Amino acid sequence: MSDYGLRGQRALVTGGASGIGRGIVEALAAHGVDVVLTYLSSDAGARETVAVAQSHGVKAYALQADLTDEAAVNHVVSETQRLLGGIDILVANAGGILGRIGTLDLTREIWDNAFALNVTSTFLCCKAVIPGMMTQGSGNIVLMSSQAAFDGGGVGSAYYAATKGAILTYSRGLAKELAPHHIRVNCVAPGLIDTRFHDINTPPDMRAAVRGRIPLGREGTPTDVAGAVIYLTSELGAYLTGETIIINGGQTMY
Ligand code: NAD
Numbered sequence: 001m002s003d004y005g006l007r008g009q010r011a012l013v014t015g016g017a018s019g020i021g022r023g024i025v026e027a028l029a030a031h032g033v034d035v036v037l038t039y040l041s042s043d044a045g046a047r048e049t050v051a052v053a054q055s056h057g058v059k060a061y062a063l064q065a066d067l068t069d070e071a072a073v074n075h076v077v078s079e080t081q082r083l084l085g086g087i088d089i090l091v092a093n094a095g096g097i098l099g100r101i102g103t104l105d106l107t108r109e110i111w112d113n114a115f116a117l118n119v120t121s122t123f124l125c126c127k128a129v130i131p132g133m134m135t136q137g138s139g140n141i142v143l144m145s146s147q148a149a150f151d152g153g154g155v156g157s158a159y160y161a162a163t164k165g166a167i168l169t170y171s172r173g174l175a176k177e178l179a180p181h182h183i184r185v186n187c188v189a190p191g192l193i194d195t196r197f198h199d200i201n202t203p204p205d206m207r208a209a210v211r212g213r214i215p216l217g218r219e220g221t222p223t224d225v226a227g228a229v230i231y232l233t234s235e236l237g238a239y240l241t242g243e244t245i246i247i248n249g250g251q252t253m254y
Helices: 017-031 045-054 072-083 109-134 158-179 195-201 204-212 222-233
Strands: 010-013 034-039 060-064 089-092 141-146 185-189 244-247
Touching: 010 045, 010 072, 010 222, 017 034, 017 045, 017 089, 017 222, 034 045, 034 072, 034 089, 034 158, 045 060, 060 109, 060 158, 072 141, 072 204, 089 222, 141 158, 141 222, 158 185, 185 222
Parallel strands: 010 034, 010 089, 034 060, 089 141, 141 185, 185 244
Antiparallel strands: none
């Protein structure tokens, strides 16, 4: 397999012990990238993912961190730089929905927590890795948006959609800010991807109804999203910045 110029690069993937993040870690490792993944609580998932990554002959480590905590983010970034010698790629994947809750039942606390989890953690990770990338004169950042950023999300997820819209817009502004430093910033926006996100948060009938509207006739997989990340971070995507790739089996065609 061609490594598309990725071999020997060094990546930090947040939320890399499960679901989409795990798929991204495994794909980067398969292309010869040394990886540090972060996880919140899944020690077993972190150990398993590190073992799979190492089986590709790359360095792989896991760090536990709550990425809503600025000190924890800064520690993760400095540890990653120490373990790998630098950071060429950041995939800010960690995040999620805090239940399906309509606006009238949504508390200010849940709104704030959702923005902290998805938007603030993304900003903190970017802020912490950018100085090293500027010094290197190169870097690649991929942020995790969602189809919800385009269509407002399913029932009870307007607040979640708002966080993913903020991430998408931030990626475009950041792309302009960092282009003079040869740092590319892009987004991925998945639709229905088969992970615990939906196992926990999406009722089976709602999930089946969404699945029924997918032109390609199936739910996406973490590997489907990882393919877009390989494209964006490798030499294949060398002329892309400020771009968002929607990965949803054709549900929306903008
Ligand atoms: P997941 O639950 O497997 O992954 C979420 C990850 O975020 C976990 O690894 C978790 O440890 C991490 N995380 C949660 N809170 C954290 C915190 N405070 N600090 C650090 N890490 C934290 O689900 P997933 O589907 O793989 O989700 C990954 C990303 O993809 C999320 O940002 C999610 O919003 C986004 N997304 C998922 C889908 C989907 O259909 N599954 C669609 C669009 C976007």
